[in-house]
Amino acid sequence: MTTAFQPNTVLRAAQLNAAFATKANLDPATGKVRAAELPDLGAIADEALDARMPAINASIAAVQSDADAAAQAAATAQGAADAAQADADAAAAAAAAALAAAQAAQGDADEARADADAAVALAGAAIPLSEKGAAGGVASLGSDGKVPAAQLPPLGSSSGSARAWANFDGRNGTIRASENIASVTLLAGTGNYRVSFVNPMPHANFAAVFGGRFGDEASDSTVAIVAEPRSVQPTRSASHIDLKTNWQDGWAGGTSGSPIHTVMLAVFA
């Protein structure tokens, strides 16, 4: 009988001894145990194996169960890990978005700061309104783009320069050129003028020189008499001087004749 051993079948020594104890007859010819007397090792092994199978199966089942549990746990852990990874990814995306927003906000803030700095610099360079046309400040400009006469210092001086002068048309008062002259007034009557100064003379005892021309402005104009009138009092003050010509719009009676087309005046003080 051929004993078929299952792979990994282990026979215990006790089983072999028992088998030999009961059947210890050797073949004289060969000195070996007869095959027929050999115990059925396969059966023994099968029995032994059968006897152990429940335990083996139980072990296998236990191992399998442990493995399943471990796998389940691993799966659970994997799920948790995946969820955590997803959360982490979402958190990272949120953080990145927040960072971008913060950087954009920082850019806006930098730009606003630059604008504010520029505005501050501009404001610092601007001239306060209170300093315009004020002592210690700056002169303002009139509607004609020039510094108003009131903001100019007195012209001329006592050293020889005229403090005021004018060249005007005696026919209609048009001022051709002047300095420190506020106005020319054509008074009633013929050839009566009042010339006012922007900045008054330091006193009324100033010296004034006059000149005039009448007749044909283009060709044969003649020297006219210009003087301070005697009949008008006062004829002068620190702020004005009255003039009279014999010829403005008049020859004999003062109401007729060739007009004075040029009256000239210079005042020294």
Added chain:
Amino acid sequence: MSDTLIAWQGPDGLALTVPADGVLPEDAAAAVVPKDAPRIILPRSALPNAWDFLSAWDFDEKTGARVNIARARDVHRDRIRAARAPALRAADVDFIRAIESSDDEARAAVAARRQALRDLPASPEIEAAGTLADLRAFWPSELLGPSPYAA
């Protein structure tokens, strides 16, 4: 050159104040025009285009100034008188020469010319003149010489 003036009523009649460049009309008026004097600030172009008769203007609170035609006639008469003065002096010389030469015809002609010169201010054309143009047109150049109104 300022184009704005202040027309105001002075104690003796119309006065016109012309501000210098850079001087506000209000400032010029404050310095010259009495506080209680009627006044008006206006462009030069709003005034009568008759500066050759400026002494015949009156103050007008609405328009600044207006021409007084009666006074303009007197102004025109004064101009004729002024212009005839040298003509009369010349006639005197001619008259003496006519007497010296016993030229009765010349003396009569000079006498007639002198009388015409004397009569000119009383010419009815002057009193009949209703406008300044009428007055300017009446200027006997053969007696008075060139017209002062010629351009």
